[in-house]
Amino acid sequence: MPNTPRAARDARPLTFTEQARRAQFVGLTIRVIAEHGYAGCSLQRIADAAGVTKAAVLYHFASKAALVRAAYEEVIGQLTADVGALVEQAAGPAQAVEAYVRGLTGHLAAHPDHVRVIVEALDGDTAITDRPASPSRWQALAALIEAAKESGAYRRDIDSRVLAIVLGGAIDGLIAESLQDTAFDVVAAADALVDLLRRSTG
Template structure:
């Protein structure tokens, strides 16, 4: 039986899409400033100068807009890192560019750093199920490492473990930047890439 006309999802207008993007951007800023727990529908609405009902017109709940903000951050991060990895000079360089691009993006987007750091905390607080050790985080990097090994640029080792270690190094320097405003992520990126190169290439 075909769906009834009122059951078919209506495509958002340009104005509605712009409003959604505005709400997502404001939510990212609020999470970065206050954390997930203190980011409420009321605070999002106030930042946008609209009512809570207007926010709920675009998102079904606080969790929905927070999830959208988190996914937006991940999308932007992927859009930054992906092309740099693809443009790398070889398989080993692709792994190293992954680390450099990840840290470089975090250095340029401190609000996004805090959103990701908050999201990878207690899922009971954030409602987001991602975790630092999830396969979604290490799987793509492990595949890059395996490609570098197959090409003979990296010596044989467990790619999953190496991916977890590289992500751990990235997480550590990013966390340090959150604790110390004077800590330079740009310098940290060079150190992490050098560590990866020395460990994997031999």
């Protein structure tokens, strides 16, 4: 099958200008979803926010779903990078678990627009396979907990999967509360969660 103009563009490296334009559209998509939800996000609304035509958006992204997927990947990429950096700097396995808990909570609290994208993108027809119940949501934390068990920092009888799921649910609850109440002290709440973690694992 002959290459379409889009296929030909996708097959070559993006120019600096194209990368910058795509990044702009992704950033605007995050903002539009945060303000209007997935249903209220349209290519025309994104084009208007960028001050360009809808055709200009379609030059870079074939559909709304493709653009929302790119926004979702950007949000998850930033989250993973920030939390991963904190975990790598931890002094030991137990501290790595605590860094994960504090890092994930802090990042989501500091980026409420990203939280809305994570929630809204999964409700739309975006073909995003990630789901709240996906194993990928707890596996990374479970691996850190398992390492803490092997080091002797945590009790050997702890179920890493269960604890990871419980901590994930607690973090979701803290973030939901912070979105409802801007005066809610997320840092103090994360400290309290870490204190509970220490009491239950030592």
